[in-house]
């Protein structure tokens with residue numbers, strides 16, 4: 277398998293700093309990937325993503341893009357990079373997670389998943405092969421294998437059966453990709469996904485099967501689905517012990533700022549989460565000194581800059597009082613300002629983590645910062 281990851285510095289622990297190379301550019305790790313589900317990172321321009329947030333890779337969604345705008349438009353556009361004019365790396369999820377969590381009345385069999393569109397109620401079917409075909413037409417640089425994400429909690433027997441099906445589906449994804457090369461001329465790397473719910477023996481089996489597949493990178497799924505934080509860390513720690521260290525590790529759906537730093541400490545290189553954007557739209561701002569609920573009365577006459585330790589223009593151009601007013605008045609500008617702030621903060625979080633890994637003091641830095649991140653201001 278082609279080597280796409282180079283480690284610049286490994287710490288005395290499991291944290292590492294590296295670079296992932298794709299045909300749409302390089303990604304410094306550890307990295308946070310903003311979620312752009314329907315070809316847009318909600319309320320944020322591509323130009324702001326590039327220049328203010330300094331995003332290096334964004335996520336798209338097979339399930340959503342297949343339903344709207346659909347693959348006819350996607351192919352006519354020449355793929356998602358062209359369609360949305362984002363010329364840096366893109367990763368797409370395979371659609372399984374979204375079908376199981378979004379579509380109504382879905383039916384899962386060995387063949388794949390039958391589901392009803394959450395948009396217009398029409399019936400559809402997605403399988404490992406169909407997921408790969410859709411991701412080929414979207415043209416993402418990194419494709420996720422079609423898997424089944426187990427719910428939490430999940431019965432041992434159910435978790436075992438589901439994991440084994442995910443492993444059979446992985447083989448079908450790999451076979452299809454072998455037979456059907458990329459259509460837009462740039463490389464597309466398939467990442468398999470470790471499952472096994474919260475059972476150590478299943479997670480060990482799955483991590484070994486996934487490692488055996490010898491893909492360009494590997495992902496840890498089935499987490500951030502309601503399990504306690506300690507469980508998420510325990511599983512992540514066990515799985516990163518088994519996944520090959522010379523390949524990037526992507527922990528799916530994680531997480532809060534403190535989850536991000538803890539996961540990096542456990543050997544994770546790539547993370548995604550809707551929190552920065554979703555919480556922003558509710559007026560929840562993440563900062564180095566904790567979480568701000570900007571709607572709170574206490575900010576009503578606080579004319580200080582939005583975030584003195586922020587990195588985006590919004591942090592200095594607008595005051596807390598002004599942003600609170602926009603939220604109270606339900607002005608769209610409020611969501612835009614908060615989204616740019618939160619995403620810039622998440623990218624600053626991983627940028628600082630990378631800096632401290634390179635400096636060799638990541639763990640002591642993390643342990644001083646995490647308590648501050650969790651507090652409520």
Ligand SMILES: CNc1nc2cc3c(=O)[nH]c(N)nc3c(CCc3ccccc3)c2[nH]1
Nearest residue numbers: 335336369370373425497498499500528529
């Ligand atoms: C929030 N928690 C969360 N846990 C997840 C587990 C899985 C999992 O086990 N398998 C797959 N395929 N995806 C998962 C996702 C979605 C991540 C995503 C969203 C949007 C775009 C690209 C990627 C998860 N998200």
